[in-house]
Amino acid sequence: MVGFSVSCWKLATVELQIFHRKDASCEVQRFQSILAPLKLQPYLYTKRVILSPTERSHSHPILTIHESHIDQSLLPAVFIHEQMHWRLASDQEHAASILSAIKKTFLSSGKLDAVHVAVCRLEVRALQAILGEAATKDVLSNAARNRKEYELAFSNGELVDSCLLGLTPSNERDK
Numbered sequence: 651m652v653g654f655s656v657s658c659w660k661l662a663t664v665e666l667q668i669f670h671r672k673d674a675s676c677e678v679q680r681f682q683s684i685l686a687p688l689k690l691q692p693y694l695y696t697k698r699v700i701l702s703p704t705e706r707s708h709s710h711p712i713l714t715i716h717e718s719h720i721d722q723s724l725l726p727a728v729f730i731h732e733q734m735h736w737r738l739a740s741d742q743e744h745a746a747s748i749l750s751a752i753k754k755t756f757l758s759s760g761k762l763d764a765v766h767v768a769v770c771r772l773e774v775r776a777l778q779a780i781l782g783e784a785a786t787k788d789v790l791s792n793a794a795r796n797r798k799e800y801e802l803a804f805s806n807g808e809l810v811d812s813c814l815l816g817l818t819p820s821n822e823r824d825k
């Protein structure tokens with residue numbers, strides 16, 4: 651990452667590496683102050699984060715957050731969403747079966763992205779635990795992307811869960 655600085659930051663007991671522009675200390679501080687009060691530890695699957703002025707937020711190969719998402723109402727959901735991509739990817743043994751179960755179950759529901767059916771459901775469950783039910787609905791009802799997948803996560807959550815084959819958003823319960 652040419653031209654980027656790195657700051658190490660301890661979030662609970664997890665050491666995150668934050669890559670950012672050299673003159674982005676405000677963004678780094680805002681990123682930390684928004685996430686610090688939240689109980690995120692059980693939901694951290696990758697420890698490297700890029701704060702980018704140009705790239706849209708995405709999960710791989712390095713979790714990247716667009717600087718415009720470093721906002722009180724957006725960042726927790728965006729950060730957890732990208733972490734849940736890592737959660738699904740970390741379960742190599744089951745990921746393929748999970749996706750095919752989702753495709754089988756929701757085949758008739760029109761154009762759905764199976765990865766995002768899984769990731770959005772994991773995100774909703776994590777946010778409900780972190781922010782509470784009402785705040786989660788508030789945040790995600792304004793989501794610009796994955797609208798159908800979020801709708802499914804709320805209206806048909808148990809059925810999506812049954813396709814997840816026991817995969818949960820938290821790394822604490824199912825070790």
Ligand SMILES: [Zn+2]
Nearest residue numbers: 731735766769
């Ligand atoms: Zn995504």
